[in-house]
Amino acid sequence: MDNYIKETHQEETVDFKQLFFKFYRYWYFFIITVFIALTIAFLFNKYTQPIYKVGTTVLIKDDKSGFDAQALLGIGNMKNAQILENEIGVLKSRSLVNRAIRTLNFNVSYFREENFVTSELYKDSPFTVVFDTALPQPAGLRFNIIILPNNEFSLTSEGESVFLYDYSKGKQIEKINQKLDIKGKFRFGEQISGKNHNFKVLLNTNFKPREHVNVNMYFTFNKIEDLTKHFMGFEIEPINREASIIEISLRSTNVHKATDFLNTLTEVYLKRGLEKKNQIATNTINFIDEQLLGITDSLKTAESVLQDFRTKNEVMDLDFQSQQVFQQMKELENEKAILFVKNKYYLYLKDYLRKNESDLAGLTVPSSMGIDDPILTKLITDLTALYAERGEAMLMAKEKNPIIASYDDRIRVNKRTLEENIKNIVNTSSISIKEIDNRINVLSGKISKLPATQRLLFGIERKFKLNDAIYTYLLEKRSEAQITRASNLPDNEVIDPASSDEMEPVFPKKTLNYTIALLLGFIFPIVYVLGKGYFNDKVIDKKDLENITSLPLLGHIIHNNKDSKIVVAEYPKSSIAESFRSVRTNLQYFAQANDKQTILITSTMVSEGKTFIAINLASIFALYGKRTLLMGFDLRKPKIYQDFGLSNTEGISSYLINRSSLENIIQKSPLENLDIIMAGPVPPNPAELIASDRNSELFRLLKEKYDYIIIDTPPVGLVTDAFLLMKQADVSMFVVRQNYTNKKVFGSIISDIEKRKIPNITILVNDVRFDSQSYGYGYGYGYGYGYGYGYGYGYGYGYYTDDQEPDKEGLINKMFKKS
Secondary structure, eight states, X not given: OHHHHHHHHOOOOOHHHHHHHHHHTTHHHHHHHHHHHHHHHHHHHXXXXXXXXXEEEEEOOOOOOSOOHHHHTTOHHHHHHHHHHHHHHHHTOHHHHHXXXXXXXXXXXXXXXXXXXXXXXXXXXXXXXXXXXXXOEEETOEEEEEEETTTEEEEEEEESSEEEEXXXXXXXXXXXXXXXXXXXXXXXXXXXXXXXXXXXXXXXXXXXXXXXXXXXXXXEEOOHHHHHHHHTTOEEEESSSSXXXXXXXXEESOHHHHHHHHHHHHHHHHHHHHHHHTHHHHHHHHHHHHHHHHHHHHHHHHHHHHHHHHHHHTOOSOOHHHHHHHHHHHHHHHHHHHHHHHHHHHHHHHHHHHHOSSOOTTOOOGGGGTOOOHHHHHHHHHHHHHHHHHHHHHTTSOTTOHHHHHHHHHHHHHHHHHHHHHHHHHHHHHHHHHHHHHHHHHHHHHHTTSOHHHHHHHHHHHHHHHHHHHHHHHHHHHHHHHHHHHHOOOSSEEEEOOOOTTOOEEESOHHHHHHHHHHHHHHHHHHHHHHHHHHOOBOOSHHHHHHHOOSOEEEEEEOXXXXXXXXXXXXXXXXHXXXXXXXXXXXXXXXXXXXXXXXXXXXXXXXXXXXXXXXXXXXXXXXXXXXXXXXXXXXXXOOHHHHHTOOOSSSHHHHHTTSSOHHHHEEEOSSTTEEEEOOOSOOSOHHHHHTSHHXXXXXXHHHHHOSEEEEEOOOTTTOSXXXXXXXXXXXXXXXXXXTTSBHHHHHHHHHHHHHHTOSSEEEEEEEEEOSTTOBSSSSOBEEOOOOOTTOTTSTTTTSSTTOOOOOOOOSSOOSSOOO
């Protein structure tokens, strides 16, 4: 018989078929989520300001010439990588970005508001703000402007605190906690001045009345520091691991502004490198210019004295003997002049080392002054290299790091050696000058024998020629330095300048957003459906029951959407009444040729609808013309009397304790063929009463009198009453409420029942809904809200001695009143 029931009411299912129906019942959910996702993607694409990626490439050259021993040792690549990283660090430095910002003059920014989107009018602003850079302006404050007809505009601005920025010094000078309130109409070109602002607004060639009149726009004064911080967000990466070409890219909402910045940044970078490369020549020219200041005056004075002497004494030239002496003297003076200039350089070098402790950036190198001392040159080169290595180490370490201390020690030793070398060179140079002076003195003795006029002319020309030789020598070295500086080129090179032509936004990616929205529109419902089934711990469909137990499924009761609990009697032709008739038919398979049946109804927990099932199952048997008895064996929490409007003063409990007779506890219901025995007053020992012999005698008497006895019992998950009564029943019906019964609790209890080997246990599913989403039980249904019949106060409420009965009326006004 069990096998027949299972074959009748359990359909073989295929997993993919069930999965298909699961998704099919949510088809509307798929459509809605796809529509919402695409709508969000559309609005996001429409109202998100596009971001462009502008890029430029720069070649970082490494000076390689001739044989490279380091490359053979494998050190060359490391050195090149270090050079590349250093140059990237220079490009990303705050000082270089700040210099580029100042070059571009981004002091004022212009914006337009339209359709919830704010866009910057970099080169498209119809007006220009002109201000005096010598006066501070309110930086960061928003000035709202609307262009009006008749060459006028309205200007409004409000700010509780104002940052005054001095553009001449490039820094914020103070913060004023004072309200700045500017409101009114002004004419273009009119000076707008106040205590903390002074500027005027002019129309430019971009102005088009149809596009710009009565449009919301605004402008702000920018702080250079804020702009520097903002534009430092660009990225630098080598184009590949082997190349020394780097790509500089910047993401910005204004492609033209980003293009100008990157081009200016690379221009300033190359200019900086060239300035550094020209620093030696520039230092040489500056040093020579300082020397020329003094020698020029001396030369002019000597020239003037020589000219006056020749004019007054009518002497134009020296005689032959004087010319010979003069020629020798001239050679000695030229030699002395060169030694004199070099000696000055040595003194300059000594003084420079004393005053500059951190680097040798401003030092004039010896070779630029014609000094070819290899030892001096090597010492200066080594010292310069040590300073450079120390500077690179400072990027990765702090001042107190042992590596930095090691560099400082080596610099001090090298510096001391250089100073000693300079001291020796100065002494040697002084000796050379003294020797030349001695030779000059010898020639002076010969000059003293010349006539007075010739002797005076010789002295004057000697002084003139000395100054002229020094002046000529300095001019020669200055010209050499200028030629060197003019012929220098930047070490690095811009390969591809940044361009704003045909730029496509990198964000938002419209096609990608629509694709993602479409995928999410499908994925989210799939995840929801699968996740809902995976994480749900309630009994959902027949598959859940089959996975838990092998007990036969008797049938199902659909969801009650009527106002009454006794729906079979009140709506005998309703679909729910038909579902009870189906259960009545299925119960006949358990009769085994017996016309009488005792049916016990229980469940795992409260609110699963067992009392509702008991009432209507009894009603359907009564309508079938069978003598039917409904017994309220929920002695701990009687409820049936409220639904029928009957008395509970006498019932099962009073009969079992011999206080009532059988005739007194049987009550007639308004429905023909249906009698009811109420639970009676709540006893202190319900389990003992149920297990008593008098209870067995009660069932023997009742089975002789009635065709069908329906027993409403408490949940087996809370008390043992139902187990004690199962021996009196021909069929025990286990009520499971869809989307309410916990699978783990149900599985635990049903496993215990199977171990007891209680015969004729069957399962009835309650609260099944008819809708377009249903599946799984033949008719198809999904679970919804049901009754919670009489058990709405919590799990197990009212079944234990410490529970209290809530003071509450019945759930529904009953139609069947006791007459």
